[in-house]
Each structure stands twice: as structure tokens, then as C-alpha cells.
Amino acid sequence: MKRAFFLLIILFSFCTSFFSQNHKPVHQKIINAYDRIEIDCKEIISIHEIKKLSDQSKKINFPRGVLRGLTMLQKIALMQNDYILSGKYSDDAEVLANQLNDNASLSAIYLYRGKINIILDRYPEAEVNLNKAVSYGEKIVNEADKHIQLCRIYANFAGMYEGLGKSDDWYRFTKKSLSAIETTPTDNLTEYQKSKYYYLYIFELMNMGSYYVYGQKPPGFKLAEPYFKKALNFQNTTPEYFKICDMDVYYAVSGFYLEKGDYQESIYYAQKLLEIEKSKNSPRDRLFAYNNIKEAYAFLNNDSEENKYLRLYTTLNDSINAVEKKTVVYQSREEIKKSDVKNEQSRRNLLWFGSGVILTIALGFWLYTYKKNKKLRKNYEQIIDKLKAETLIPLVKTDDINDIDKNNQEIESETNEAAINRTISTETEERILKRLATFERSERFLKKDLTIGMLSGQLNTNSKYLSEIIKNHRSHNFSNYINDLRISYIIRKLYNEAKYREYKISYLAEECGYASSQVFVIAFKKVSGVTPSFFIHNLKEDEVISA
Numbered sequence: 001m002k003r004a005f006f007l008l009i010i011l012f013s014f015c016t017s018f019f020s021q022n023h024k025p026v027h028q029k030i031i032n033a034y035d036r037i038e039i040d041c042k043e044i045i046s047i048h049e050i051k052k053l054s055d056q057s058k059k060i061n062f063p064r065g066v067l068r069g070l071t072m073l074q075k076i077a078l079m080q081n082d083y084i085l086s087g088k089y090s091d092d093a094e095v096l097a098n099q100l101n102d103n104a105s106l107s108a109i110y111l112y113r114g115k116i117n118i119i120l121d122r123y124p125e126a127e128v129n130l131n132k133a134v135s136y137g138e139k140i141v142n143e144a145d146k147h148i149q150l151c152r153i154y155a156n157f158a159g160m161y162e163g164l165g166k167s168d169d170w171y172r173f174t175k176k177s178l179s180a181i182e183t184t185p186t187d188n189l190t191e192y193q194k195s196k197y198y199y200l201y202i203f204e205l206m207n208m209g210s211y212y213v214y215g216q217k218p219p220g221f222k223l224a225e226p227y228f229k230k231a232l233n234f235q236n237t238t239p240e241y242f243k244i245c246d247m248d249v250y251y252a253v254s255g256f257y258l259e260k261g262d263y264q265e266s267i268y269y270a271q272k273l274l275e276i277e278k279s280k281n282s283p284r285d286r287l288f289a290y291n292n293i294k295e296a297y298a299f300l301n302n303d304s305e306e307n308k309y310l311r312l313y314t315t316l317n318d319s320i321n322a323v324e325k326k327t328v329v330y331q332s333r334e335e336i337k338k339s340d341v342k343n344e345q346s347r348r349n350l351l352w353f354g355s356g357v358i359l360t361i362a363l364g365f366w367l368y369t370y371k372k373n374k375k376l377r378k379n380y381e382q383i384i385d386k387l388k389a390e391t392l393i394p395l396v397k398t399d400d401i402n403d404i405d406k407n408n409q410e411i412e413s414e415t416n417e418a419a420i421n422r423t424i425s426t427e428t429e430e431r432i433l434k435r436l437a438t439f440e441r442s443e444r445f446l447k448k449d450l451t452i453g454m455l456s457g458q459l460n461t462n463s464k465y466l467s468e469i470i471k472n473h474r475s476h477n478f479s480n481y482i483n484d485l486r487i488s489y490i491i492r493k494l495y496n497e498a499k500y501r502e503y504k505i506s507y508l509a510e511e512c513g514y515a516s517s518q519v520f521v522i523a524f525k526k527v528s529g530v531t532p533s534f535f536i537h538n539l540k541e542d543e544v545i546s547a
Helices: 002-039 047-059 063-079 081-102 102-117 123-137 143-166 167-180 191-215 222-238 244-259 263-280 283-299 303-350 357-388 398-420 426-442 454-457 463-472 480-497 497-501 503-512 517-527 532-546
Strands: none
Touching: 002 047, 002 191, 002 263, 002 463, 047 063, 063 081, 063 102, 081 517, 102 123, 102 143, 123 143, 143 167, 143 191, 167 191, 191 222, 191 244, 191 454, 191 463, 222 244, 244 283, 244 398, 244 454, 263 283, 263 503, 283 303, 283 357, 283 454, 357 532, 426 463, 454 463, 463 480, 480 497, 480 503, 480 517, 480 532, 497 532, 503 517, 517 532
16 A cells, blocks of 8 residues: 555656656747747737737746736837736736746836836836836846846936936936946857847947937037947948847938038938838838938038939828828728727616616716816817917917916016027027928828937937927927827817818827827827817817807
8 A cells, every 4th residue: 555655656756747847848938939029029010929928828837938928018018009008917917027036027017117107208207117127127147137137227217318308317327228238248148138239239339329419518429420330330240130220220320420410421321221121111211211311412402312302202201191091091990890899788788787876876977077078168169269260389288278378478488598598509599490390380290209319310400409499489398299289280180171070089199190099188188178089079069050
């Protein structure tokens, strides 16, 4: 009996050991699959594969595989501007990461949370999250992984301070980010680590160069140029990794030489960008190249070449916009079908509620809605009055409408103060303001991924100057300025063209440059004081009454 018992224990131990060993190759295979997706920079198009890997990890009880999937999905949702979904993945990932004591994942989770807060202009919250990302990042055991992660976090700190116009902090964190990646131990790097290392190294060199051009007064072109050249040198030393970001480098270097006034060099690197783009088929990058080339030829007074690339730029820009609109219309139709199914199911579910409970809730809700709608209607009428008076360029926030005269006095006072403490020459300021006015009329503010760096490049100035001028003459930071232009644009479309009132919110969001319906609704409410749905509903009602 005892012998049989011991044999059973030995057999059980053998089976446990066998299955444990048997799963190890599967675990590694899953991790390798995740790595390959990131190495190839194909997270978004591989989202179904990531979910499949996560589900497989659950089935074989591989929590690290599940965690890796959650953090990647958190990042993808962030990239798609779906901050609510990103937060959901973030919360699930944090629970699992704490259970596993996984400092690398916790650092990544807080980094992505910090990014969202930066995008939403919640800077105190962003600092808290980024500092937590640093504290967990410093605990990462693998030295190469630690340096790579700290580099990413410091780069986000630098970007945040650049947007806030805090030049000293911008420099400090750009320097820290570059130092972190430069001191990464490079012996025995895995392919996954190499892809991250070289990508970050190249970009941090360009970020350091960009600081000396846009963050320093006067621009330090001599200090900046070695960093751009060092980034370019990777095309010779490690061409396989340079290919990951070659178009970004050529565009940045072309922009640098355009800013410096070395227009032939700017054209040369823009042409290099066009050569690479032929094989990668990236219309947006082609558009950037055309823009730099036409701007350079304008400064060289070469009218024929300037007009040539202006035509190419205009034709391509119109084509891109047409394709995007067609795609959005298709997506809207699909969403309408899905919405109809969901609405039918919702109607059935409502039948299960008791009538007494519904009546009680309805009474309280009616009182609340009555007061709320009265305020919203007032806000709506003020918008319509402004539209009729054609003074909606850009929209004034509804909360401030009753204080217009006071605001105008404050703005004038701020402008006068800025004139006293002027850091920009009058001639430069007038030139930038004229180009800014042209930009506002061109509707280029509808571009989804527009940044202050990109716009300053298009206006042939630097981010610092542009930020100061927008603050003094438009009374906004860059993010709010673009939001006002976009919401003013879509409000005019809704007011002047009845067909827009029939479109889904997702289409309207796409139309005015937002990748996320949620962000669009928040921006619309913040700028106008009403939601898009409320505005459209009241426009339709007024149309019926007037008819």
C-alpha cells in the first residue's frame, strides 16, 4: 500500500514537472509574438492578434502573457484617443502587475496614464503619474530595460514642459532622456531591446537638436546641427534600425535646415523623404515633404518650382481629405446599423422596470432636466446670435459670454503687457500673425495629429514664438486654440449646411480633426457650453418652426 502511494506521488510529480516544462516553450512563444508585433511597429493593425495571445495566456494560466496583452491594449487605445478604454485596460493591468510585482509593467502603465493627462492638459496629474512611472522604472532589474524605460519617461516629461513653454525643464528632461539612452549597456541586447534602443537614441538626438532650435533664444543652430548629423549617421552604422524611423529623421532634418536658412539642404532631405516614401506609401509624409520643398523654393525666389510643389501639395491634400471623408461616411453607416440593433435591445430591456420606480425617477429627472435645458438653451441662443452676427472666429467659451467686454479689456491689457516685455521683434510678430491668419483660413487645423512643432514648422518659426503669439493674440494655449478653431468650423457647418445635422457624432468628430468621439464631445461642450447632440436637436427644431 505504501509502495503504491509513493509510486502515485512520483507519478504526480513527474506529470507536474512534465507539463510545467512543456508550457515553457509556449510561454516564450507568446512573449516572442508580442515582441515581434512591437518590433515591427504593428500594434494597431495587430490588435486582434494581441487579444488572441492574451486569451491563449489565460487558457494556459500564464499571467505574464495576460499582463503583456493588457499593457499593449492600453497603449493602443491611447494611440486611438480612446482614453476611457485605455483606462479600463490600465486598471486591469495594474491589479495583475501588483500581484506579479512587475515593476516594468507598472512603470509602463503609469507612463501611458501620464500621456493621457498631458493630452487632456491635466498637467499636475500627468506629473504624478510620470513620477510614479520613474519610481517603478528605477526598480527594473534588467539594466538595459531600465535605461530604455527611463528614457521614454523623461522624453514625455520634456514634451510636456515644451508644451507649457518651460524652457529650462524642457532642456533638463531632454538631456536626462538622452543621457539615459546613451548610457544603456549594449552588450547582449535582444532584438526587441535593440529595436527600442536605436529608435529612442535616434529620436532623442533629434529632440536635443530641436531644443536648441526652438527652445533657445536666439536659436542655437551650431549647437543643434551635430545632434541631427549624429542621428543621420545611423543610416550608415545600423541601417536596419534606422529604417524604423528614416522618414521621421529626413522630415526633421529638412525642417531644421529650413529653419536655419540652408534651403538647398532642406530640399535635399525632403527629396530623400520622398524617395523612401515611394516604397512605404505614406501620403501624409509625402505631404510634409512637398510642404518643406515649396517653402524652401519660396525663400529661394524660385517661383516655377514653388508653384510646382504647391500644386502637388494642394492636389495631394485634397485627395487625402476626400479619402478620409469617404472612409468616415462608410464607418458612420456601419455604426448606424449597430446602433439600431442596440437601441432595439435597450427598448426591450426597459419593459422590465416597474412603472412606479420609473415615475418616481422621471419626476426628479424632469426637474433636473428642466433647469439644465433652460441654461443650455440660453447658451445655444447666444451661439446662434453670434453666428448671425458672423463674429464666431473663434468661438468664445459660453461661460464667458456675459463677460465679453471685461474679457476684451483683460486681453488688451495682457497684449499691452506682452508688448512691454517683448521677446519677439515687431516685424517677426507681424509675419507670424499673417501666416497664422492664413492657416486659420486654410482649415489645416483639421489635421488630426497636428502639433505645435508641426505648425511652427509650417509657419517657418519656432514653437516658443508661436506659443507666445497664440497666447497674446488668441488668448489660449495651443491645444485650446486648435479646439476653438475646430469646433467653430463644425458649428458653422451644422448651422449653414442641413445635411451635417443628419450625420453621426463619429462622422462630425472625424470631419473636424478628432479621432475620438468622446474627445470631440468634451471639446464641443467646453468651447460652446452645449453638447453636439443638443445643438443639432435645437437647430432642427428651429428649422421646423421657421418653416
